[in-house]
Amino acid sequence: MSKFNKKIHSATNLKIKNLNILVIRKSIKKIYLRVATTTGDIHVTVPKNTPDKYLINLITSKIEWLKKYHEFYSAKSSLKILFQEDQELSFLGNKYYLKIINDQELPRIYTDYQQNIFINKANNFKEENFIKILNQFYRIELNKILVPMVIKWQKIMNLKTNFIGVKKMKTKWGSCNFSKARLWFNSELAKKPLQAIEYVVVHELSHLIEPSHNKRFVAIMNRFLPDWQEGKNKLG
Numbered sequence: 001m002s003k004f005n006k007k008i009h010s011a012t013n014l015k016i017k018n019l020n021i022l023v024i025r026k027s028i029k030k031i032y033l034r035v036a037t038t039t040g041d042i043h044v045t046v047p048k049n050t051p052d053k054y055l056i057n058l059i060t061s062k063i064e065w066l067k068k069y070h071e072f073y074s075a076k077s078s079l080k081i082l083f084q085e086d087q088e089l090s091f092l093g094n095k096y097y098l099k100i101i102n103d104q105e106l107p108r109i110y111t112d113y114q115q116n117i118f119i120n121k122a123n124n125f126k127e128e129n130f131i132k133i134l135n136q137f138y139r140i141e142l143n144k145i146l147v148p149m150v151i152k153w154q155k156i157m158n159l160k161t162n163f164i165g166v167k168k169m170k171t172k173w174g175s176c177n178f179s180k181a182r183l184w185f186n187s188e189l190a191k192k193p194l195q196a197i198e199y200v201v202v203h204e205l206s207h208l209i210e211p212s213h214n215k216r217f218v219a220i221m222n223r224f225l226p227d228w229q230e231g232k233n234k235l236g
């Protein structure tokens with residue numbers, strides 16, 4: 001996802017037909033228009049000298065499409081997770097249920113890896129911290145999966161990474177710093193099936209060989225993970 005690594009020249013907001021659009025100017029050649037699947041936010045990344053008028057015409061010509069996806073993804077992301085017994089949660093591509101317990105001996109949050117995620121009210125739990133605790137759970141669980149997965153794939157691909165990290169990201173599943181061999185992964189991946197996580201891992205590792213999404217990059221993906229499209233589709 002190399003275009004993200006280019007330095008941001010400026011970031012401004014544009015309002016067209018009641019839609020807020022974040023305009024990011026970078027030293028790139030093409031225009032990228034996207035709706036973030038995690039938030040519904042609209043981003044357009046453009047070469048830094050693109051005239052405003054050209055940009056407004058382009059966005060206006062795609063406004064119906066943007067509106068449709070913006071509405072779809074913002075509705076999806078605002079589905080509220082409530083602190084209540086049997087609240088449905090996603091974990092590794094499956095449906096899990098929140099179980100509220102009260103036991104001083106047990107950890108704050110944990111899972112049976114079957115279908116339950118337990119949250120412990122004992123020891124000064126504050127309900128306002130629930131989402132923070134849940135996100136931390138996803139981050140830690142994803143890290144447990146990623147470490148052996150990255151080790152496995154870097155061996156297969158004969159690569160070396162200097163750092164892997166997990167954090168919540170708004171617009172991408174992973175990122176790769178080519179020169180420093182650093183990979184970041186979105187903690188939201190913990191909600192997705194293992195095959196989807198594996199696709200993102202191989203994708204980001206492939207960027208250590210080829211930074212851009214060109215033919216060579218696709219050839220690398222095809223060679224190491226022939227069914228990568230299946231994993232990509234499972235990201236939803």
Ligand SMILES: [Zn+2]
Nearest residue numbers: 001002203207
């Ligand atoms: Zn990429």
